[in-house]
Amino acid sequence: MKAAVLFGPRDLRITDFPAPPLAEDGVKVAVAYCGLCGTDFHKFAGKAGSRPVTYPVPLGHEVSGVVVEVGPRVKGFKTGDRVTVDPNWSCGCCDYCRDGKRHLCSSSRGVVKGMAEFICPPQENVYHLPDSLSLRDAALTEPLSCCLHGIDLLDVQAGETVGIVGCGAIGGLMLQLCRCKGAGKIIIFETNEDKREGAMALGASHFINPRTQNVADALAAAGIERIDRVMECGGLPVTAELALSVAGRGATVVLFGVSDKDAIVPLKWYDAFTKELVIKTSYINPATTSRAIALLTGGYIDTDTAISTVIEPEDLLEEMNTRRNSSRGKVLVKIKDFE
Numbered sequence: 001m002k003a004a005v006l007f008g009p010r011d012l013r014i015t016d017f018p019a020p021p022l023a024e025d026g027v028k029v030a031v032a033y034c035g036l037c038g039t040d041f042h043k044f045a046g047k048a049g050s051r052p053v054t055y056p057v058p059l060g061h062e063v064s065g066v067v068v069e070v071g072p073r074v075k076g077f078k079t080g081d082r083v084t085v086d087p088n089w090s091c092g093c094c095d096y097c098r099d100g101k102r103h104l105c106s107s108s109r110g111v112v113k114g115m116a117e118f119i120c121p122p123q124e125n126v127y128h129l130p131d132s133l134s135l136r137d138a139a140l141t142e143p144l145s146c147c148l149h150g151i152d153l154l155d156v157q158a159g160e161t162v163g164i165v166g167c168g169a170i171g172g173l174m175l176q177l178c179r180c181k182g183a184g185k186i187i188i189f190e191t192n193e194d195k196r197e198g199a200m201a202l203g204a205s206h207f208i209n210p211r212t213q214n215v216a217d218a219l220a221a222a223g224i225e226r227i228d229r230v231m232e233c234g235g236l237p238v239t240a241e242l243a244l245s246v247a248g249r250g251a252t253v254v255l256f257g258v259s260d261k262d263a264i265v266p267l268k269w270y271d272a273f274t275k276e277l278v279i280k281t282s283y284i285n286p287a288t289t290s291r292a293i294a295l296l297t298g299g300y301i302d303t304d305t306a307i308s309t310v311i312e313p314e315d316l317l318e319e320m321n322t323r324r325n326s327s328r329g330k331v332l333v334k335i336k337d338f339e
């Protein structure tokens with residue numbers, strides 16, 4: 001099959017690659033769309049994604065598609081079904097799995113290498129799509145399910161003031177989810193001015209550019225005395241530092257962005273102590289896939305704003321090198337045209 005395969009750092013080729021074997025409990029899915037994730041850029045640069053990388057490997061894990069074959073033990077899926085897939089498999093029998101923390105499974109692994117014509121995940125990772133949800137929009141399921149876990153951990157209460165640091169594809173989805181949760185005010189901290197208009201259109205109350213504005217002055221000018229919840233979406237020491245510094249007394253901060261492996265969070269310990277901060281991290285998407293599908297189907301997410309563009313596989317390498325479209329939102333690669 002054709003696939004976009006990473007052979008090493010910055011060595012991405014569209015090439016023939018063996019299709020994954022179909023297990024007895026496997027579902028063979030012809031991929032329609034595969035979203036480009038921040039972790040794909042990490043892997044392309046030679047860093048780890050959610051897990052370490054073993055070359056050669058097709059890029060991508062945010063997929064929608066159509067079932068073309070099922071293993072003999074599969075119940076509930078048949079050829080022609082429209083589906084999306086949770087890329088994270090867990091064993092179900094280790095200590096963590098048995099404690100209901102399947103995302104922390106001792107032998108978890110990725111079962112979707114999605115920039116390819118076919119994937120063969122086990123049936124337990126495959127989810128039906130409602131007819132009314134397009135395959136294009138359904139490719140947002142995985143990133144949205146990860147964001148949902150982060151939002152669950154942030155625990156926004158209706159009417160509270162939320163800060164979001166970084167407003168790329170993920171920050172934009174977080175902004176939409178904060179709206180769903182009934183956040184009273186949403187303050188975006190973002191250095192890319194191109195994102196100001198889109199963020200305000202999605203319902204941000206304020207857009208502060210830490211590169212050109214003094215953050216404390218800008219917050220005071222906006223009449224924001226306290227931020228109750230802060231979502232860090234940059235994955236950089238500087239964005240983590242900003243998230244911790246703007247958090248108010250008693251605030252919860254979720255460090256959501258995927259950092260470099262050896263990155264250190266610059267924590268002002270005494271500040272965190274006197275503010276009694278609750279600091280959390282968020283890892284992948286435990287049991288949030290069905291809710292992500294429901295939000296997309298219910299029209300709660302403005303997918304036209306969330307998706308910056310749809311590109312062909314041939315244009316993938318240029319996008320990886322330039323991030324031209326990714327800087328505006330989620331880029332989808334159209335693998336096969338079903339619609």
Ligand SMILES: [Zn+2]
Binds near residue numbers: 038061
């Ligand atoms: Zn992702």
Ligand SMILES: [Zn+2]
Binds near residue numbers: 092098106108
């Ligand atoms: Zn397990």
